[in-house]
Amino acid sequence: MSLRNALLALLRVGPLSGYELQKQFSVSVGHVWHAPDSQIYPELRKMEAAGLIRGEEQVRGERGTRRVYHVTEAGDRAFLDWMESPLEYSRVRDPAHLRAAYLETTTPEAAREFLRSHVEQWQGELEQWEGELRRIDAVDNPMLVRRLVATPPEQHERTIAFKRFAYEGLVDRARGEIEWARRGLALVDELEASSGAWTAWTAISSGPEASERAAP
Amino acid sequence: MSLRNALLALLRVGPLSGYELQKQFSVSVGHVWHAPDSQIYPELRKMEAAGLIRGEEQVRGERGTRRVYHVTEAGDRAFLDWMESPLEYSRVRDPAHLRAAYLETTTPEAAREFLRSHVEQWQGELEQWEGELRRIDAVDNPMLVRRLVATPPEQHERTIAFKRFAYEGLVDRARGEIEWARRGLALVDELEASSGAWTAWTAISSGPEASERAAP
DNA sequence: AATTGCATGTAACAGGTTACATGATTGC
């Protein structure tokens, strides 16, 4: 449902074609909720079938057409209802922390490699989000500008404040991940120095005698 | 693939039945990678078909049976290979930050409600993970104990250190989310005090004239 | 005439969620 509401959030500020929407998406909400075009177009069709948006074919050149969508009252209500409803949290499913918990099973080099690329991964995200923060401050993001133009001035402060707030949260998270991974790198060094030979440990449970051993 | 490797990680320390595995799972790796039983049983079958684990039927009482799985050499290698391979990061998809970015569209009360339950949500996770940290320190977690018993003593330090490391990362994250949401609550208060009447803003784009207005 | 950007998808598959379904055994 989040993709649907992300799309509604964009369309609520004014009509857009699927293509425009998809472009705007990738440079705004897409930083928070990724979705490929191949998911956006069908979702728009479903939303239209559900009566949340209405699309109008527009001619383009000789033969070309494009479909411009605008939210209906039902769509507007659906978005506002979602905003007021309790958020559904998905269960934790974190591959990096999963792997981190078993780093003793691999070589120090593989452990370092993992932690280094974790730093890199989050540094990439961090840059995205910090860039977005700068664009918010400079009021230099097409969607944000559209939004401000479409709303009464007394709401501008709030609109900007909450955008900032959202991206600040993401920036915090990225920084946290980077710090954590750096601590991990230090830990690997420490463990390699302190304890004896660090040999990757192979499961003891292979072969039939293992299951024998553990039978009740 | 992460579920598969989470299961391998547990089975590598010694054979377990599907049921035992599922129980152990929910109090160990399950804190990092959630999976319901209905996913675990079929996954075990698939893993067996792929030759990563082997299951042996054991009789239980008169008619009952249970299937005890142990990892094969191929499974052990698959796990170790995964540990050495680059981790695949999934694209950002964060409903809470998505909603946060549009908090100006709802009432201050709904905004507060969302932020309060965000705090609660992460406080719940935080307790889980802090509890797990305490159990690691007290060496009081059945899976961890099994693991230590199954490994040579010179690896114990590393094993414990990385478990701590993983959970510390999760604890940090939870604390970060809580702080962020609390800042959000303060922000709502601030905005409510500073700016004029805070009225939820309804999309301007409903109705046919709206699309008229925006046509190129 | 060729490239870039506009414009819109489909198909197959993987992974995860929810609800449902069933029965045996052990301890009280």
Add this chain to the structure above:
DNA sequence: GCAATCATGTAACCTGTTACATGCAATT
């Protein structure tokens, strides 16, 4: 005799991913 817990799934559905597919329009 009954409850808890051991034990194992299936089916339908939703969401998302990857790869593929197509063609027009505007610009150089």
